[in-house]
Amino acid sequence: MIQYTFLFDGDAPLTFVFHEDRDISPDMASDPIPSWLLLAPYRCDDCTLAPTSRRTCPAAVAMLPIVQSFSSRHSHETVRVRALVRDVTFEWTTPTQRAVRSLLELALPLSSCPIMQMARPLAYMHVPFAIRGYTELRFLGMHFIAQYLRARDGLDPDWKLEHFLQLVRSMRRVYATLTHRIRAAADRDAAVNSLLLMDAFADAIEMRVGRNLDALRPLFRTYLEGQKPGRE
Numbered sequence: 001m002i003q004y005t006f007l008f009d010g011d012a013p014l015t016f017v018f019h020e021d022r023d024i025s026p027d028m029a030s031d032p033i034p035s036w037l038l039l040a041p042y043r044c045d046d047c048t049l050a051p052t053s054r055r056t057c058p059a060a061v062a063m064l065p066i067v068q069s070f071s072s073r074h075s076h077e078t079v080r081v082r083a084l085v086r087d088v089t090f091e092w093t094t095p096t097q098r099a100v101r102s103l104l105e106l107a108l109p110l111s112s113c114p115i116m117q118m119a120r121p122l123a124y125m126h127v128p129f130a131i132r133g134y135t136e137l138r139f140l141g142m143h144f145i146a147q148y149l150r151a152r153d154g155l156d157p158d159w160k161l162e163h164f165l166q167l168v169r170s171m172r173r174v175y176a177t178l179t180h181r182i183r184a185a186a187d188r189d190a191a192v193n194s195l196l197l198m199d200a201f202a203d204a205i206e207m208r209v210g211r212n213l214d215a216l217r218p219l220f221r222t223y224l225e226g227q228k229p230g231r232e
Helices: 058-070 096-110 116-124 132-152 162-183 190-210 214-224
Strands: 002-007 014-018 078-085 088-095
Touching: 002 096, 014 058, 014 096, 058 096, 058 162, 078 096, 088 096, 096 116, 096 190, 116 132, 116 162, 132 162, 132 190, 162 190
Parallel strands: none
Antiparallel strands: 002 014, 002 078, 078 088
8 A cells, every 4th residue: 555645734635545456547437527538539649448448548537636636736836745655654845746746656557548557567666756767777677577577478578678668658648648638627737747747757768778778887887797696
């Protein structure tokens, strides 16, 4: 269980609770449904969901409680955030857009969006308020663990990061589409700017891979100098 609590001066706390093994994007079948939640009008080009499979976009449904809670908040408002991840508590005072970004990084992979759910291992190992470099390393680590498991199961692994880059680009298109959606729902800019921050992180990952990960080489010096593992 992961719990976020947002503490704004003079207002009641906002609390969000997530279970890492549960989908948070059930289809909304009964009317009325806000138009920005409908699957068809803003459907992503990469979406593999059958148009008749559900009425609502799963990523948008996952965002709905967040958008509703922060629709009247400006991105620059300062908020104190407490995040409880299993038995560890994180606290941070930050602009609202950055805190909401951390919340969205958890919520979107827990949806049944066929693109965003590829990052579900990162939701299970969620780290609140992670800086850009840490997010990049975790994202790449997730990919290479997945490829190791694929190879062990006799499936083709993506050691050259070709499919990884395709995933990052698809995620950026999802962020862009979600931004259009919530602009129709939010009065102010905290949620929109949080998605833009997530897109900036994805852009940084894509650029880092495009430079052959050279910026990360110093971290792996001992692996590149021919040093052999010690005896068991």
